[in-house]
Amino acid sequence: MSLRLLILGLVFAFLYGPILWIVVFSFNEGRLVTLWSGFSTRWYGELLRNQRLMDAAGLSLVIAAISATLATILGSLSGFALARLGRFRGRLLFAGALGAVLTLPEVILGLAQLLAFVALDDLPGWPGRGAATIVAAHATLGMAYVALVVQARLSDFDRSLEEAALDLGATPATVFLTVTLPLILPALGGGWLIAFMLSLDDVVLASFVSGPGATTLPMVVFSSARLGLNPQINALATLMVGIGALAVLSAVWLLGRRQELSR
Amino acid sequence: MSGLLRRLLVGVPATWLLLFFGLPFAFILKVALSQAVVAQPPFTPLFADGRFQGSLANFALLAEDDLYLDAILASLRLAATATVACLALGYPMAWAIAGTKRRWRAPLLALVALPFVTSFLIRVYAWIGLLRPTGFLSETLQSLGLIDGPLALMPSDVAVALGMTYTYLPFMVLPIYASLEKIDPVLAFAAADLGARPGRVFWSITLPLSLPGVLAGSLFVFVPSVGEFVVPELLGGPGTPMIGKVIWQEFFNNRDWPLASALAVVLLALLAWPIARAQRAETATARGLS
Numbered sequence: 001m002s003l004r005l006l007i008l009g010l011v012f013a014f015l016y017g018p019i020l021w022i023v024v025f026s027f028n029e030g031r032l033v034t035l036w037s038g039f040s041t042r043w044y045g046e047l048l049r050n051q052r053l054m055d056a057a058g059l060s061l062v063i064a065a066i067s068a069t070l071a072t073i074l075g076s077l078s079g080f081a082l083a084r085l086g087r088f089r090g091r092l093l094f095a096g097a098l099g100a101v102l103t104l105p106e107v108i109l110g111l112a113q114l115l116a117f118v119a120l121d122d123l124p125g126w127p128g129r130g131a132a133t134i135v136a137a138h139a140t141l142g143m144a145y146v147a148l149v150v151q152a153r154l155s156d157f158d159r160s161l162e163e164a165a166l167d168l169g170a171t172p173a174t175v176f177l178t179v180t181l182p183l184i185l186p187a188l189g190g191g192w193l194i195a196f197m198l199s200l201d202d203v204v205l206a207s208f209v210s211g212p213g214a215t216t217l218p219m220v221v222f223s224s225a226r227l228g229l230n231p232q233i234n235a236l237a238t239l240m241v242g243i244g245a246l247a248v249l250s251a252v253w254l255l256g257r258r259q260e261l262s263r
Numbered sequence: 264m265s266g267l268l269r270r271l272l273v274g275v276p277a278t279w280l281l282l283f284f285g286l287p288f289a290f291i292l293k294v295a296l297s298q299a300v301v302a303q304p305p306f307t308p309l310f311a312d313g314r315f316q317g318s319l320a321n322f323a324l325l326a327e328d329d330l331y332l333d334a335i336l337a338s339l340r341l342a343a344t345a346t347v348a349c350l351a352l353g354y355p356m357a358w359a360i361a362g363t364k365r366r367w368r369a370p371l372l373a374l375v376a377l378p379f380v381t382s383f384l385i386r387v388y389a390w391i392g393l394l395r396p397t398g399f400l401s402e403t404l405q406s407l408g409l410i411d412g413p414l415a416l417m418p419s420d421v422a423v424a425l426g427m428t429y430t431y432l433p434f435m436v437l438p439i440y441a442s443l444e445k446i447d448p449v450l451a452f453a454a455a456d457l458g459a460r461p462g463r464v465f466w467s468i469t470l471p472l473s474l475p476g477v478l479a480g481s482l483f484v485f486v487p488s489v490g491e492f493v494v495p496e497l498l499g500g501p502g503t504p505m506i507g508k509v510i511w512q513e514f515f516n517n518r519d520w521p522l523a524s525a526l527a528v529v530l531l532a533l534l535a536w537p538i539a540r541a542q543r544a545e546t547a548t549a550r551g552l553s
Contacts, residue, residue: 004359008371011356015378015432018389021399025392078276088273097280099542105490105534107507108527111514112287115294115524118304140283143276148545201382204492208514218384225388225497229395237385244381248373 019241026234043235050232053220060200060217063131067138068195074139075146075191076184082147083154101144110208113137117209129211137205142195149194153187193247295321295524306521321525331526334504335533341420341495341505342488345427349484350477352428353435357476358469360436361443368444375436383430387497390426391417394498418500426494431487435480438548442476443469479544486537490530506530 026044030037047053081088082095101109117133120126127133161183165175203218210216224230296317297306309317325331360371378386393399394416401414416422446469454464492507499505506526514523 004362007355007359011352011359011432012374014352014429015375018386018393018429019378019381021392022385022389025399074276074279077272081273081276085269085272088269090273090277094273094277094280096539096542097284099545100538101280101284102545103486103534103538103541105487105492105507105530107490107492107510108291108531109287111510111523111527112291113283115290115520116283116287119290136283140279143279147276197379201384203384218382221382221384221388222493225384225391229388229392233385233388234392237382237388240385241381245377248377 022234022237023241026231026238028231028234031231043231044239047232047235047239052215053217053232053236056215056217056220059131059214063134063138063216064196064199067135067199068142068192070135070139071142071195072146072188072192075143075195076150076188078143078147079150079154083151098144098147101141102148106202106204109141110137110205113140113205114208129209130214131210133209133211134206134214134216137209138195138199138202141202141205142191142198145194145198146188146191149187149191150184153184157183197244291524291527293317294521295528297521299519299521304520305518321522322529324522325525325529330504331506331509331529334506334509335529337420337504338489338491338506341424341427341503342485342491344424345431345488346481346485348424348428349432349435350481353432353480354439354473354477356432357436357439357443357473360440372437372440375433379433384493386430387426387494390422390429390498394422394425417498418503420499420503422498423495423503423505426498427484427488427491430494431484434483434487438479438483438544439473439476441548442473442479446472475544476548479541479548482537482541482544486534486541489534 025036027039027041028036029040029042078094078098082091082098085091113133113136114129117129117136121128162175162179165179166172170178201218203216203222206216206219207222210219221233221236224233293309294306296319297309298318298320299305300307307316309315356375360368360375363371391398395401396413396415398416400416401410404410404414405412450468450472451464454468455461459467490507491505492511495503495505495508496511499508507530510523510526510530513519513526
């Protein structure tokens with residue numbers, strides 16, 4: 001048991017040490033992010049006054065919300081098709097494409113998508129490169145994750161519940177709304193959250209498919225990190241860590257409560 | 264299910280994938296066969312004057328110049344290093360979690376996955392702060408008097424391997440845990456009853472039965488590491504030409520879209536088998552953990 005505790009302690013220290021460094025030094029007074037010179041929240045103030053960063057954050061949140069919603073719709077349709085339709089024509093290709101989206105290096109995916117968007121630029125009514133193309137790229141990435149989660153949830157789900165409802169005279173639509181949907185709702189919510197975080201974090205796809213004028217938060221953070229350290233980035237990171245942890249903890253709490261209620 | 268509903272269920276996402284995933288790959292092949300020109304878009308058309316203009320010149324260039332072969336070899340080497348390091352940390356971690364009381368396992372797994380909700384970019388950024396010659400580790404060791412001058416841990420290959428290990432470690436822990444959890448404890452009891460020591464039980468029962476998880480985890484770490492761009496860009500120096508970085512530079516800095524496409528095709532061919540294998544493992548892991 002003590003060996004297990006030692007391993008847990010060491011690996012968690014490795015996983016959380018760097019994050020702790022970010023949080024601690026976001027409250028450092030000096031410009032140097034390496035030497036402690038006193039507690040201060042000045043970098044948070046400067047962060048909020050940094051218009052370029054705030055604009056990028058706003059754009060990123062909008063892109064993440066839209067692309068996660070699209071990804072959830074497309075991904076749950078895909079997950080349903082794979083889990084419930086049995087064999088259909090092109091199934092292998094369809095499943096293969098979804099899996100490939102998950103594993104392909106982002107540099108390849110980004111380059112390929114950009115080339116297609118450039119070709120589509122000539123189409124009348126095509127929005128051109130910018131926020132819209134980033135949404136399309138992120139929705140494609142996100143839908144593959146949602147499909148995986150929904151498919152897994154549907155494949156270990158007791159179908160006799162649906163059959164019972166049908167036997168009792170419910171229409172297929174009622175069964176779907178009152179039995180199937182509530183049971184897979186946690187998977188849909190989880191999938192949406194994954195797609196949202198992926199979009200909020202992506203720098204590679206966005207850099208390829210974006211056009212002039214659409215700069216997302218990760219693109220700003222990346223160009224700033226290339227130049228070196230910046231206490232404003234520490235402050236931003238701390239806020240993101242806090243919000244992310246809060247979202248996960250409340251999701252865990254909500255799901256746990258649901259389970260207790262249904263017991 | 265009615266025919267129309269079935270068709271919609273597959274048709275809508277399949278059309279989306281065709282448009283934003285299938286079509287793009289047709290274009291990457293097309294552009295890889297064309298030549299760079301100063302124009303908009305910056306590559307020659309594949310058909311002009313009524314005949315096929317494509318050539319394999321870009322691939323010939325990739326074979327000639329050592330830069331590209333070196334980048335591929337460096338990517339494979341660093342990805343393999345990160346995979347082994349993840350295995351060395353991730354296997355004991357998965358084993359330790361699988362051995363705790365049942366009610367502790369879900370929270371511990373959540374703690375392993377939690378860094379994922381903090382931005383990947385931010386976690387790599389943290390390592391710049393720790394590893395720089397004027398960074399936290401170097402300054403701390405100097406003020407403790409353990410070293411004399413600043414310690415240059417980055418930019419270096421070691422920093423890149425460390426960064427990828429840190430980033431992808433949860434990908435290793437989760438599938439190994441899923442396969443360890445499935446092992447019937449009765450097997451270990453039986454072996455112990457028959458006189459096997461704990462070490463023997465581990466080597467002849469636990470380890471062989473967890474190998475599917477080890478393979479899955481290794482693929483989940485190796486595949487994204489080979490094509491990684493952000494980590495070598497931020498933690499590596501000019502001496503770390505990983506292939507993802509070279510594709511980026513050919514595209515953004517040299518504006519040679521055809522050469523970047525040809526490199527992407529080569530990387531794709533290189534990863535085709537591991538990607539296909541990783542897909543089978545993905546579905547299995549998602550089911551094991553849900």
